[in-house]
Amino acid sequence: MSLKKTKLVIPSWTQIYRGTTVTVRCEIHAGEGAQWTYEWKPAKLNTPPTSSVYTINRVTESDGGGYSCRGTRSSSWTECSDIITLRVTGPTVTLQPSWTQIYSGETVIVRCEIQGGEGAQWTYEWRPDKLKTRQIYSVYTISRATKADSGGYSCRGRRFSWTEWSDITTLTVLPKPKAELRADRTAVPVGGSVTLTCSVISSSGWKYYWYTHRKSYQILTNGQISVSEGGLYWCRGGRGEPVYYTEWSKSVWIDTTEKSSSYELLPDGSGTAQDSYIIHGQTHTAGYVCRAGRGDPEYHTDHSQPKFVWSAGQFVSLCPFNKLMLGHHFYSPRFIKISSP
Template sequence: MYEWRGGQKNIYETSSVYTINRVTESDGGGYSCRGRRGSFWTEWSDSTSLKVIVPSKPTVTLQPSWTQIYSGETVTVRCEIQGGEGAQWTYEWRQGQKNIPETSSEYTITVTESDAEGYSCRGRRDYLLTYWSKVTGLTVSSKPKAELRADRTAVLVGGSVTLTCSVNPSSSSGWKYYWYRDWKSYQPVTNGQISVSEGGLYSCRGGRGEPVYYTEWSQSVRIDTTVPSKPTVTLQPPWTQIYSGETVTVRCEIQEVEGAQWTYEWRPNKLNTPPTSNEYRITVTESDSGLYSCRGRRGYLLTEWSETITLTVSSKPKAELRAYRTAVPVGGSVTLTCSVNPSSSSGWKYYWYRDGKSYQPVTNGQISVSEGGLYSCRGGRGEPVYYTEDSESAWIDKIVTVSGADSSSSPVWLMVGLVCGVSLIIILLLLLYRCRQFKFTFEFIVFISCFRSIQSESHSLGSSTNHGVNQNETHEYNSLQHGKHHEPEQSAVYSEVKTGAAEDSLMYAEVKRPKKDKAKKKAGQ
């Protein structure tokens, strides 16, 4: 026969099998047995536990009840057994398929992204067990960063700017927003939006929970207060046309706030290389052409942007040289003009060179020269001097008098030339007249040779010429009247003009008459 013990009640069963019908909570417990034969008993068997599962299913809840959890936040998972209030339950937990050595109804954890597997629980009381709860999952994301937006970054004196702080995704909830100005705490607000009227460097971050869990800092936004003052950009030298290689200075001038310790911002941005100065000295290239403007800054105070000025940079110019004639008369001069195009460019001095050597610098670009030579020029302006390309060269000749004559003989030469010219014209007209009258064909040869200077023969030259003409005319006329010829086949008329000495130069005119005798013989035949 057998003897049983266990559970929470006496067992009157002597068979080797103990059957429990309609198990109740009181049937739970440890069961053991032993055998008996006559007066002999075996030892008690090892106890076997009977655990009675009650028809109750716990629920796992999350506190705080946020759907989006971030790495580093502290949350509490809680196991709640409906209808089991007041009972002394112990709890079993597991994460995914892994058991957790925790027996309380609440389990507090600082989550990481690996905690996203989900949690479940069940209750235990003596030999009673509940069912396992449903798995409650956690969505764990990396630590978020706050985002700061400003509707504008400059505020006029007396105005305000609206700043907005948020945490993405927008589905995450429970945030308060903490504001900072110049890295000092400013104010916490709930709706994440504030209006500010002071300039400064603003940032924010979100926070929630207890203890407070903070997001990453937002990016900083600089808010400046604009003062009603507009600078002026000037160009030195103030030339409208600038050439590649010239050195110019752009300057930012703030007229209304003298003595203030301003720093300056420039457009284009390539000028904003710390420390920012109120002027920049630039040796320009054509790539520096463009619009320039500036504004002043002092702390969080800003002026308005200045009006823009236009810098136009052209390629290096070439000087142009003009000469109104290229020969210098005796005792005279030639005017040379040097210029730089376009004519709108200003500030030029002109540097002159004769035979490759420096001649003289002048301002108006025009000089008079009385010496022959190879002249060129170039323009220059600014400090240090910026030079144009050299002009083309111009050769200037100087006219000199004939050897043995001086400048006082020029009027005499002029008179002699005039008398000779008039005399030759008269002789030509007379010969043409006579040839037409007597129907002669003629050949007129003039040879003039002048070797020496004639100083005072103009009057004698005229009378000599007239005398020679009259004498020949008389000789020719008498010869024709009497039918006498010096030569059998032809006769000639000679006119001789002496200039100065007899050996110096001669002028001859020769007229040939046709052979009349032969013509008459032919007619008689």
């Protein structure tokens, strides 16, 4: 008697999912109505009654692999069916961007991905419960994250039955960071430069935005620049699209060994008992210093640290030598504008 052909029938997909139910069926061509006994591979499928149908309840990783069957009747066997390989997977929660540590105000997309399930009509369920308002969608967007968005996220999908829950992906939302600026020296040496380093602690993906009192400087990914001019420098970090910015760093003043700026005595700045000076209608950014003097011949203090005015308008400059006194003699402040050569 010729061997009959055996066919293993499974659902139309070979990708199966943890937690779901899958039925495989063994069919023997032209064997309808006969009393067949069936043998399955892998061998664990022979434990239940050797029928033509085998149901896998709550699929696990161990259910993956190759399946085949054959039938027997009156001491004769059919051919073995072709081997069909079932691949077991489950849903995965992914983040876009992929950082699991984000900052207050950032935007992150939480996505439930089911490998091999593209194009199918899935229903999704999310944890934590607050995400259930968007149950039918595979994507959940957290706009302007807050501390309340910290925690574990997981999902599952349903087509005919529910998959298992995905592993938990933990998202941590931290307060808005502040960039840190460091200089390897405080003054530009003759013919040399100063290295400035901008960083954001314990995170990645940043570009660094550099500024001076003259202009916006440049955007870099490595957070380090070399400068050969003295002046005031500061920075901040930015990442994502649209760009999310950190707080500004503290500013750093870099002196210069070579004289790169000159001092211009302001009108009526030749000496006054007042410790303030009003500047009207300034049209560009400029720095101001003051110093005080007394006696005849006159003795001068050092110049104060510079203060910069960023826009046009009225500005009141205060000299830190207010009522500085030795004996009965007051210093007279002088207000000076810093001019580039």
